[in-house]
Amino acid sequence: MEHKHIISVLVLHKPGVLQRISGLFTRRWFNISSMTVGSTENPDVARMTIVVQGDDTVLEQVVKQLNKLVEVVKVTDLNSKKSVQRELCLVKVYAPTEDSKSQVIQYANIFRGKIIDLSTETLTVEITGDEQKVNAFLDLVRPMGIKEIARTGLTALMRGS
Known part of the structure; x- marks a missing residue:
């Protein structure tokens, strides 16, 4: 059965590593739904957080192939039960009237979002949360008109110590 797999990959922080990892996925025809990369302690x-769609065989293959790369320090399968996951979304919403601005601000408050920019025609909202929360906010403001969206993709860590 096909579903979303979240993989945390610790890699050596040096040039060319991202290209090698993404090349591995391309050669094997694995589709990356989301990828975030950032510094660690x-x-x-x-740390690379990679989201890939597929069955358990796809996950096994991805993990095996990643572990073969010299630049890879550690590969961890993060499922939703044993990890915390977040995504950041910036969304620019059309709000040309005072009423529409008030409505967007109210929606942002309900979702614990922040208004990070304001113009005569738009409001830009920052929403942080899991994928469902971000999607729910976008569904709510979509009828008002979305001018632009920028999403970071998923980032995740194992729960506990």
Whole structure:
């Protein structure tokens, strides 16, 4: 059965690593739904959070192939029960009237979002949460008119110590 797999990959923080990892996915015809890369507590290591769609065989293949790369320090399968996951979304919503601006602000407050920019025609809202929360906010403001969306993709860590 096909579903979303979240993989945390610790890699050496050096040029060319992202290209090698994405090349591995391309060669194997694995589709990356989301990928985030960032620094860790160790300046020599970066964390990649990769979301891939597929069955359990796809997950096994991805993990095996990643572990073969010299630049890979550690690969962890993060399912939703044993990890915390977040995504950041910036959304620019049409709000040309005072009433529409008030409505967007009210929606942002309900979702614990922040208004980060305001113009005569639009409001830009920052929403942070899991994918369902971000999608729910977007569904709510879509009828008002969305001018632009920028999503970071999923980032995740194991729960506990």
